[in-house]
């Protein structure tokens with residue numbers, strides 16, 4: 001076993017679930033489902049999880065564990081003297097871009113956690129409160145910095161003692177907390193309207209936009225397409241079962257997204273709000289609901305703790321992609337590299353945060369810097385990464401090597417192996433090209 005890796009399958013699993021479950025599940029999924037008519041979106045989403053996300057996740061797991069290196073190094077080792085390592089480099093750049101704004105939102109979760117802990121309920125104008133806060137120059141910067149430093153602190157002691165310990169204890173806790181919140185939310189008057197909205201499909205809602213939203217959300221929610229899973233998989237022991245890890249992660253990620261929707265949407269319906277509020281659903285609608293709800297201020301504390309922990313475990317995985325790469329590429333110590341990367345991120349994150357307030361007039365292609373980083377990573381870099389990863393596994397790697405890695409040298413039986421190869425070769429690349437063209441507004 002390598003010197004610093006996950007010490008058990010459960011540790012690896014919790015870390016990967018920690019990476020997957022984040023703002024994507026708790027913040028984006030409920031509002032995208034709300035915007036797209038609930039059940040129809042959810043059914044499609046589940047379909048894509050199985051035929052698109054599962055093959056991609058298996059691909060990243062195979063590449064990472066086979067090579068045992070960081071995102072770029074893995075491609076270099078598996079395809080020496082080719083340009084494939086650029087796929088990994090794109091991943092490292094993507095991680096940096098995502099972290100720059102993800103940690104700003106992470107700072108917001110700290111703000112909301114602090115105000116729930118101090119029972120700050122004086123302003124009922126949640127919209128103005130939110131806008132004033134994110135546009136102010138100092139406080140969000142400070143909170144962003146705190147979030148990045150906390151992320152770095154978990155990585156400081158390494159994979160086994162940092163990432164694995166953090167995830168192993170906090171993921172089960174997170175699950176219990178969100179389960180409790182959902183049960184409470186379901187007991188509110190008229191909560192069943194929310195459940196009905198989530199469960200009763202109306203296939204008249206189906207549209208190309210909705211299909212592509214479901215695809216894009218699946219990739220983001222499972223941290224696919226930029227080498228996060230490759231990086232983590234390099235720390236997984238050869239005897240663990242990769243198929244099991246992938247399936248359990250996908251099921252848990254889905255359960256978290258559905259539970260988050262079962263927390264938010266019944267409350268939205270119960271208090272007469274609209275489910276299609278968009279990104280403001282979490283930071284604007286929900287605090288208004290907390291004000292009116294019985295035990296709302298306690299509910300808020302648990303909810304924002306969940307949000308904060310989930311965001312932190314995802315940002316840990318993003319930072320590890322960069323740290324693992326830098327440690328191999330620069331030969332500096334892990335701690336030195338962490339310090340260098342954190343300094344760089346505190347700068348780019350600060351610019352992202354300021355671009356919502358004092359620097360709002362500075363635009364890149366018509367977008368604020370914050371939005372530009374978001375669009376650059378999720379619209380361009382991640383689909384590109386996912387495409388290259390599926391092409392690499394489907395067309396470049398030897399089928400026998402892929403089989404060998406997935407089956408632990410033949411000791412596991414893989415009845416659907418040929419189906420997996422078919423999906424990775426043809427369906428996944430084609431589907432991703434479609435998302436890409438749609439986002440570029442070709443159709």
Ligand code: TRP
Pocket residue numbers: 019020021022023024025098219220221222223224225226228314315317318382
């Ligand atoms: N999956 C996380 C979420 O749902 C975010 C995340 C972590 C991520 N690592 C990633 C997204 C890598 C894309 C790529 O919030």
